[in-house]
Amino acid sequence: MFKITVFSPIPPVEIGPLLKGFRFTEVKNEFVWKVDGYVFRIVPFGTQGRAQTAYGYRVFFNGSIDGGQYLFDLSMGCFTPTINAVEFDLTHPTMKQSDWISDMLRRPSYKTGQLRGIFEKGNVKIVCLPNDVVNLQLRKNHSRVVKLPVFLKEVEMIRDDLLPVEYDLFSSFEEGIAI
Missing domain, CATH: 3.30.1370 (Ribosomal Protein S8; Chain: A, domain 1)
Structure with a gap:
């Protein structure tokens, strides 16, 4: 959400x-x-x-x-309104905090933070929480104006990168045709 x-x-x-x-x-x-x-x-x-x-x-x-x-x-x-932050909480039923951390450590585009479980990609901060939730955060800098569509797209791009939506292009061939 x-x-x-x-x-x-x-x-x-x-x-x-x-x-x-x-x-x-x-x-x-x-x-x-x-x-x-x-x-x-x-x-x-x-x-x-x-x-x-x-x-x-x-x-x-x-x-x-x-x-x-x-x-x-x-x-x-x-x-x-003055927008200060956009966040998204990402969960996966089989992923634990250690799984999220090891997954992000394998990706060269994710920079590690000063503390374990905190990462960064572009402007988006990624926090791996102990309750197996990954929090994606994009916060306002004092020098820039927040454009909501840009912030939402950036967070959604990271979300889709971490949990891509899988489409089966050939699923229609598996189903029979009803006559």
Whole structure:
């Protein structure tokens, strides 16, 4: 599931009623949109700065990055959001933390960090967690403006590199033709 950390000058009290027009429901201080097994959640988490000039939100979604970006623009785009990070938690039922680490050590394009289990490829940081989850992180530098589609594509590219989707081009030949 993707996670976007964002700050906006609009407090959650004002965002809630506006999102109801887009069929969001408020569940335990979260704004949730669900359809066909796909989830898009906006979770307020705090403020930034002493004067509370920006309110923090974490946006979670599963599914395609195009759909997530569309819903992000639809729900948060008009609130002048400042995106700070894009993350993705990667899991595989047969991979343990040691398996992830040894897999990345074999890949020359992944640079090792100062601590065991931390890697880097391009701008994306990769953290192998003890609970067998790999966290892909892309954080904002102070000098650059975050473009959400670029950040999502970079994280998705690393995700697809670590866990490629296998397609069987010849699977249709295995099935019989019904007459």
